[in-house]
Amino acid sequence: MDRPAPEPPAPVPLPLTQQRYLEHLRVERRLALRTLVLYEQALRRLCQLADEAGVALERVSVQQVRRWVARLHGQDLSPRSLALMMSAWRSWYRWMGRQGLVELNPVDGLRAPKGSKLLPKALAVDDAVQLASYRDESADPVREACDTALVELLYSCGLRVGELVGLDVVPGASARGWLDLDGAEAHVLGKGSKQRIVPIGSAALAAVRGWLLCRGEWLAAGSTETALFIGPRGGRMGATQVRQRLGRRALAAGSPSHVHPHMLRHSFASHVLQSSGDLRAVQDLLGHANISTTQVYTKLDFQHLAKVYDAAHPRARKR
Structure with a gap:
């Protein structure tokens, strides 16, 4: 008879200061759950490295952090993950x-190795419209x-997926956010607890209504759940x-490809920029603190223009 596989050991508790810091991020800065998980993983890795080096976290030096980063990079940890x-x-x-x-922040002034910048993946306009317009007549009507x-x-x-699930009725x-259907506006709480208002299109308004x-068919009697x-x-x-539901x-x-929530955010930004050419407006709609973050979509827009050129210009067509 096969023995059941042993359960993995429970993770070692983080130092109290790191637990307090994560609580600060969760309660005061209200970071998304996924971000909190990434921060916790990073702090656990820091604890592991400091323990292996036999140094207290409060006494880690710049040189030690530099060596650790180089070592992790040599173990094929990507520049993005390192950053x-x-x-x-x-x-x-x-x-x-x-x-x-x-007294010292040993990570200040240090930068992760540079990696190639990957452009955000966005759906083509026709593919995005096809997905948004799709209806499954055989499915449960509520679902x-x-x-x-x-x-x-x-x-x-x-919207970011965290902004979407944070919406209330x-x-x-x-x-953390709500919809004003009469005003056709979404009030959302984005990164860094920054609030913004985004217009809602007529098709989305009809779908939400x-x-x-x-x-109510999914609510128990007497439920006070406020989530949209x-x-x-x-x-x-x-x-x-x-x-999971979007992927299915x-x-x-x-x-044509695996679709996740952030891909629809990229598609939204790319398609609005293609139509309007207004980078500042797209920045406001996305809630980006710096316009340099939004400028990546100009490269997607140029790719779109290049494809149009290749398909339309007589001297660009391949013989």
């Missing part, structure tokens, strides 16, 4: 400095109404559920 990890370390040491617990509203809002407003003191008509998007058990839908819907709709 995210170093950002978490830098932010924690900065917080420690404000608490008077360290179909929910999935339709999910896709329409992601593509119509360019009505505004309230604890609401359709979902609200049957949302809930699951069949009546609780607020999580980001993982959104990713895109597959059923015949999308």
Whole structure:
């Protein structure tokens, strides 16, 4: 008889200062769950490296961090992953400095190795419209109404998945976001607890209204759940559920590639920029703090123009 596989050991608790810092990120800065997970993973890696070197976290030097980064890079950790990890370390040491617990931030001034910049993946306009317009007549009507509203809002407003699942039906003191259907506006709480207002297109408005008509069928009697998007058990839908449902819907709709929520955000930005050419407006709609973050979509726009040129110009066509 085969023995059951042993359960993996429970993770070692983080030092108290790191636990307090993560709580600060969760409560005061209200970072998304996925971001908190990445920060915790980065801090655990820092603890591991410091323990292997036999040095207290408060006494880590710049030279040691530089060696650790070089070592991790040599172990094929990507430049992007290294940059995210170093950002978490830098932010924690900065917080420690404000608490008077360290005198030196050993990550300040250090940069991760440069890697090739990958352009965000966006759907073609026809593919995005096909996905948003897809309807499954054989599906459960409530689930179909929910999935339709999910896709329409992601593509119509360019929301991050955390912003989407944070939406409530009505505004309230604890609401992270809500929809003003009469004003055709989405009020969302983005990164860094920054609020912004995004217009909602007519197709998305119709889809949300359709979902609200049957949302109550998934609520238990007497439920006070305020989330706009809930699951069949009546609780607020999580980001993982959104990713899974979107992936299945895109597959059923015949999308040419794996579709995730952020791809619809990229598609929103790229398509609005293609049509308007207004980079500053796209920056505001996306909630980017720096326009340099938004400028990556100009490269996508140029790729689109280049394809049009190659297809249309007589001297560009391949013989």
